[in-house]
Amino acid sequence: DKIGVVQCWNVASNEPSMTNKIGSKGTNNMIFLDSKGSVGPRILYALKNGAVAVYNLKRQTTEFQTEMGHFETIFGVQYSSANKDLLASCSYDGTVRVWNSTSMKLLQVNDTNFNSAQAKLEKKIIYSISWHPTDSKIAMTTVNGNLMVYDALRNKQLSHVSPVPGEASFCCQWNQIDPKLLVMTTAASAAYVIEVKDYPACKSLEVVK
Numbered sequence: 001d002k003i004g005v006v007q008c009w010n011v012a013s014n015e016p017s018m019t020n021k022i023g024s025k026g027t028n029n030m031i032f033l034d035s036k037g038s039v040g041p042r043i044l045y046a047l048k049n050g051a052v053a054v055y056n057l058k059r060q061t062t063e064f065q066t067e068m069g070h071f072e073t074i075f076g077v078q079y080s081s082a083n084k085d086l087l088a089s090c091s092y093d094g095t096v097r098v099w100n101s102t103s104m105k106l107l108q109v110n111d112t113n114f115n116s117a118q119a120k121l122e123k124k125i126i127y128s129i130s131w132h133p134t135d136s137k138i139a140m141t142t143v144n145g146n147l148m149v150y151d152a153l154r155n156k157q158l159s160h161v162s163p164v165p166g167e168a169s170f171c172c173q174w175n176q177i178d179p180k181l182l183v184m185t186t187a188a189s190a191a192y193v194i195e196v197k198d199y200p201a202c203k204s205l206e207v208v209k
Contacts, residue, residue, distance in 0.1 A: 005020070005021055006019075006020050006043065006045075006057075007019045007020075008020075018057060020060055027045045027046060027047055027048065030044065030045035030077075031043065031044050031078075033054065040057060040058025040059060041056075041057045041058060042054055042063065043055050044079070044087075046077050048073070050072075050074070050091075051065055051066045051067060052065070052066050052087065052089050052099065053066065064101060066087075066106065067106060070089065070091040070092075072091050072092035073092045074092075075090055075091060075092065075126065076090045076127070077089045077090075078129055078131060081132070081133045081134070082132070082133065083136070084101070085100055085102050086107075086131075086136070087100075087101045088152060090126035090128065090140060091125075091126060092125050094112050094113040094126060095113075095126070096109075096126055096129055096138060096140055096150065096152065097109050097110070098110070098152050107153065108152060108153050108154070110150050110152060111155065112124040112142070112148065125142060125143035126140050127142065127168065127169065128140065128141045128170060128171045130172050131174065132174055132179055133175075133176045133177075135200075137149055137150065137158065138150050138152040139172050139174050140172065141170070141171065142168070142169065143168045144162070144165065145163065145165050145166055145168060145186060146165075146169070147160065147162070147163075147169065147184045147194060149196075149205065158201070158203050160205070161194060161206070161207060163184070163186070163190075163194075163207045164188070167187055167188055168186065169184050170185060170186075172185075179196070179199065179200075180196045181194070192209065193207070193208050193209040194206070194207055195207075195208045
């Protein structure tokens with residue numbers, strides 16, 4: 001949305017059940033968070049100014065908002081499975097930024113444009129991210145068809161694999177039960193299973209299906 005308004009809909013109705021003004025800046029990505037007890041429904045969303053925020057729909061208040069970070073459109077936001085104080089965002093600018101959701105401070109910028117010899121040869125646009133289920137590693141996929149694994153708190157690329165070089169990948173997911181496995185999808189509607197060959201180091205990836 002260009003004006004910072006979010007609407008909630010019941011699929012059986014032609015009118016929104018709720019309309020909330022969530023800020024003066026436009027938004028471009030959001031996900032629902034788990035609602036527990038009296039907290040009410042909440043959304044995690046990305047703003048066009050490069051910040052991320054959590055909004056409580058029931059209380060109609062912003063629970064927290066980070067400082068501005070990304071310079072381009074944010075395509076994904078996700079909390080860490082291992083540490084709920086860690087929040088990551090990925091962007092057209094080729095970076096994955098890690099935030100502390102309690103202090104609202106930026107902890108680390110993982111810059112894929114300058115972190116390896118390969119990265120310097122091609123523009124990175126990060127479309128998707130997925131946290132490792134038990135530690136601070138994070139997987140990401142790019143416009144060039146790469147799946148990369150980073151140590152998210154050190155801006156260190158650990159490994160990468162390209163099942164179909166040059167074919168954009170819009171989604172990746174780390175298996176939350178068996179962290180030796182990841183899956184990524186491509187623009188051609190193909191899905192690839194990736195195996196970590198040297199778990200838990202994650203320095204060697206191989207396409208297995």
